[in-house]
Amino acid sequence: MAPGERGVNASAGQGAGTRGTASPHRTVTDASRGALTADLALARDGFELDVSVALGPGEVLALLGPNGAGKSTLLGLLAGLLRPDTGRVVLDGRVLDEVAATTHVRPEHRRIGLLGQDPCLFPHLTAAQNVAFGPRAAGRPRCEASELAGEWLDRVGLGGFADRRPAELSGGQRQRAAIARALAAAPAVLLLDEPFASLDAEIVIDVRRMLREQLAATGTSAIVVSHDVLDAVVLADRTAVLERGRIVDEGVTAAVLAAPRSPFTAAIAGVNLVLGAAAGDAVLAAGHRFQGVAVDELHDGEPAAAVFRPASVIVASRRPEGTSLRNIWSDRITAIDPAPGGARLRFEAPALQADVTAAALAELGLAPGDDAWLAVKAAEVRVHAID
Ligand SMILES: Nc1ncnc2c1ncn2[C@@H]1O[C@H](COP(=O)(O)OP(=O)(O)OP(=O)(O)O)[C@@H](O)[C@H]1O
Secondary structure, rough: OOOOOOOOOOOOOOOOEEOOOOOOOOOOOOOOOOOOOEEEEEEOOOOOEEEEEOOOOEEEEEOOOOOOOHHHHHHHHHHHOOOOOEEEEEEOOEEEEEHHOOOOOOOOHHHHHOOOOOOOOOOOOHHHHHHHHHHOOOOOOHHHHHHHHHHHHOOOOOOOHOOOOOOOHHHHHHHHHHHHHHHHHOOEEEEEEEEOOOHHHHHHHHHHHHHHHHHHOOOOEEEEOOOOOOHHHHHEEEEEEEEEOOOEEEEEEHHHOOOOOOOHHHHHHEEEEEEEEEEEEEEEEEEEEEEEOOOOOOOOOOEEEEEEHHHEEEEEEEOOOOOOOOOEEEEEEEEEEOOOOOEEEEEOOOOEEEEEEEEHHHOOOOOOOEEEEEEEOHHHEEEEOOO
């Protein structure tokens, strides 16, 4: 593959569509490294995971989803810490798990690194010794491993901190050292489970940028579990959304956010999502017709979604009269939350949100439990098919 060419082909899902092919961030340096396919099922205490994931060489996939969706379980299976009930994991042509053939490669021999939100550095070793640990364990001579550790600490911006122990580093520096340690072991795939969750917001920006640069420079494939949509936007080529053990949305990150298929995806994208049945360029849902602009080929009666921004919703205490607005309905307010410049009103059925200015809220005189009239211009509503 030519430098700069992007050869990604992640697909994950049980019926969820895969959107787009562009891959914005990656420069793949080793086309044969980090190609992962996994079909996995695991049932445990009432929870069932059933997913297919495919990761191209050097590709970064963001895995988003609500609490308890199974994100950490999936990473545990890929890392070899958990054994699937059924399924298969193949990395660069090598079978790591094949339940039918009782094949299971142990975690330390899979070439898959796992990094959690806690850096888990050895407390009694210096930063340099921590980073040298993987190369030493892989049989590199001490001086070579130490030289490599020095190079890695430079790469992650810790050049002057080689002799410090973890307790003498800040949280951000510890996570940088942990990323250096993970990458110094030269994994084909790096799994990151909420790697920035314990860091302050301003530090996250720098550490996230550093991680993106180093993944790209090394051509390491990665799956990043996160609750933060920015991780998907900044780090990932593609995004998959996991809910209740199934992948419900997957594709190029921008496409997933622009045309969400699940309420969780819509929430992280900051848009309203009304799921229903297609009728012309509209969606029939909750007894209303949401007229919009079709961005997909729609088939009457087939599942479809209407997507619009909370700021596009007009809120009134009386039914708007004599207007050209096509979409007008009433709904009950469940909550009013502060929002930049005013308030965000949450509604019951269909469940959606509207942003109003503080002045408009005062004029409306509405409170939770009240019914309000809502309207949105058809031009502001995107309608897409759900396949
Ligand atoms: N060790 C365990 N034994 C049994 N069930 C578990 C275990 N760990 C997690 N679970 C259950 O498996 C399901 C998936 O959990 P998992 O931790 O994978 O979700 P998650 O998406 O990573 O959630 P979060 O975002 O909260 O970390 C949940 O129902 C959880 O209660």
